[in-house]
Amino acid sequence: MKYVDEFRNADLARAVSAEISALAEPGRHYKIMEVCGGHTHTIYRHGIKDLLPDQVELVHGPGCPVCVLPMGRVDEGISIAERPEVIFTCFGDMMRVPGSRGNLLEVKAEGADIRMVYSPLDALRIARENPDREVVFYAIGFETTAPSTALTLQRAKKEDIENFTVFCNHVTIVPPVRALLDSPDLRLDAFIGPGHVSTVIGCRPYEFMPADYGKPCVVAGFEPLDLMQSILMLMRQLDEGRCEVENQYGRAVLWEGNLQALKAMSEVFELRPYFEWRGLGFIAQSALKLSASYADFDAELRYSTPGVRVADPKACQCGEVLKGVLKPPECKVFGTACTPERPLGALMVSSEGACAAYYNFGRKSFEKVEIGSRR
Amino acid sequence: MTMQDELASLGNCTLENDGCITCSDAGIPVRVVSIEGDDAICEDAAGNRAEIAVELVAPARMGEVLLTHGGVAIGKIVAETQT
Numbered sequence: 001m002k003y004v005d006e007f008r009n010a011d012l013a014r015a016v017s018a019e020i021s022a023l024a025e026p027g028r029h030y031k032i033m034e035v036c037g038g039h040t041h042t043i044y045r046h047g048i049k050d051l052l053p054d055q056v057e058l059v060h061g062p063g064c065p066v067c068v069l070p071m072g073r074v075d076e077g078i079s080i081a082e083r084p085e086v087i088f089t090c091f092g093d094m095m096r097v098p099g100s101r102g103n104l105l106e107v108k109a110e111g112a113d114i115r116m117v118y119s120p121l122d123a124l125r126i127a128r129e130n131p132d133r134e135v136v137f138y139a140i141g142f143e144t145t146a147p148s149t150a151l152t153l154q155r156a157k158k159e160d161i162e163n164f165t166v167f168c169n170h171v172t173i174v175p176p177v178r179a180l181l182d183s184p185d186l187r188l189d190a191f192i193g194p195g196h197v198s199t200v201i202g203c204r205p206y207e208f209m210p211a212d213y214g215k216p217c218v219v220a221g222f223e224p225l226d227l228m229q230s231i232l233m234l235m236r237q238l239d240e241g242r243c244e245v246e247n248q249y250g251r252a253v254l255w256e257g258n259l260q261a262l263k264a265m266s267e268v269f270e271l272r273p274y275f276e277w278r279g280l281g282f283i284a285q286s287a288l289k290l291s292a293s294y295a296d297f298d299a300e301l302r303y304s305t306p307g308v309r310v311a312d313p314k315a316c317q318c319g320e321v322l323k324g325v326l327k328p329p330e331c332k333v334f335g336t337a338c339t340p341e342r343p344l345g346a347l348m349v350s351s352e353g354a355c356a357a358y359y360n361f362g363r364k365s366f367e368k369v370e371i372g373s374r375r
Numbered sequence: 376m377t378m379q380d381e382l383a384s385l386g387n388c389t390l391e392n393d394g395c396i397t398c399s400d401a402g403i404p405v406r407v408v409s410i411e412g413d414d415a416i417c418e419d420a421a422g423n424r425a426e427i428a429v430e431l432v433a434p435a436r437m438g439e440v441l442l443t444h445g446g447v448a449i450g451k452i453v454a455e456t457q458t
Binding site: 091118119120121122141144145147148151152154195196199200222250251252253254258260261264 | 402450
């Protein structure tokens with residue numbers, strides 16, 4: 001199967017690269033944040049950084065749900081998974097995220113019934129097949145994933161399945177971006193908006209970026225040329241003095257989003273008053289919990305999770321990397337005490353995490369020299 | 376252009392190689408090959424098939440290209456020309 005197609009056309013990429021270089025003013029530094037971890041992965045996998053002029057710097061944002069999950073929520077998931085009556089289900093990467101006393105894989109090795117699923121619907125099927133057990137799904141993800149959980153819960157309710165609950169850790173993308181824009185640590189010029197989150201929520205939620213903060217945003221797809229074109233669109237806005245939300249990913253994103261998905265989410269979820277984000281602290285109305293009409297399916301209520309806060313290991317600088325203040329190789333333990341095989345921090349676990357992307361595809365020695373020389 | 380080439384032209388993800396499933400932004404373009412109730416059998420660019428829930432993109436039609444995430448279709452994909 002060949003994947004070489006118009007989204008990876010080298011001649012076109014070179015042409016776009018040349019146009020971006022032509023627009024970059026000498027002496028001006030452009031800081032563009034890619035909000036989504038999927039974009040971070042594409043940027044490093046395909047060496048997009050090498051196609052950009054020195055003046056254009058890409059800053060990695062908080063858009064990897066594994067990476068932003070605080071350790072306390074991992075520990076609470078583990079405490080549910082250890083209950084003998086429970087079959088605990090979660091996505092694959094979640095199994096390796098370190099809690100304060102190990103990860104789910106280690107708890108599974110000690111005998112807990114923990115199963116990896118590819119869809120919350122798989123977790124519901126396990127509940128149907130095991131009526132004498134309690135099946136819990138560890139739900140994480142931004143607005144791309146939340147509709148899948150919502151639809152699964154709608155089906156569970158319709159079928160009156162009583163042995164299925166969800167430990168809900170769904171988060172929303174706009175509040176952390178607003179928190180970053182309010183942060184004095186970081187000066188950003190523009191944003192690459194998350195493509196598949198926007199398939200669900202549309203482009204309108206980003207209008208606060210130009211309106212309130214004077215920052216342009218382009219919603220982008222995930223192929224290398226999608227990203228190159230999005231960076232070009234942002235550079236054109238900055239060059240022409242325009243500041244607006246544009247949609248590069250028109251083949252999958254409607255301006256108004258997916259109204260059916262949004263309706264399902266609004267029926268099943270409600271906003272939490274606040275939620276803790278790794279590296280960003282508590283952010284108001286930034287996460288979802290099950291609504292009152294779905295309380296019977298809420299694992300937090302069924303198992304009375306206490307809501308503990310656990311500090312990150314002292315050596316771990318995931319928070320600074322998540323905020324874009326540090327580049328991954330600048331972390332004290334990057335590539336030494338913290339590797340994809342033995343991750344200390346969540347950013348090294350997920351393939352979308354900035355540290356794992358750097359580790360797998362980045363040019364570590366080059367990055368260190370470059371960062372050192374910039375100080 | 377074959378149907379599978381057309382799917383590949385919409386993006387690189389397949390049901391086998393979809394990036395990070397945990398990540399909120401892994402999405403796979405698939406084509407609907409049969410529909411039964413709220414579920415559809417869909418095929419990706421590499422020919423892999425999977426059962427996908429289609430309530431959130433109803434009405435799904437045979438031959439349409441859907442964007443799937445975690446076993447659920449979250450959008451429809453419309454081909455467009457890159458500039």
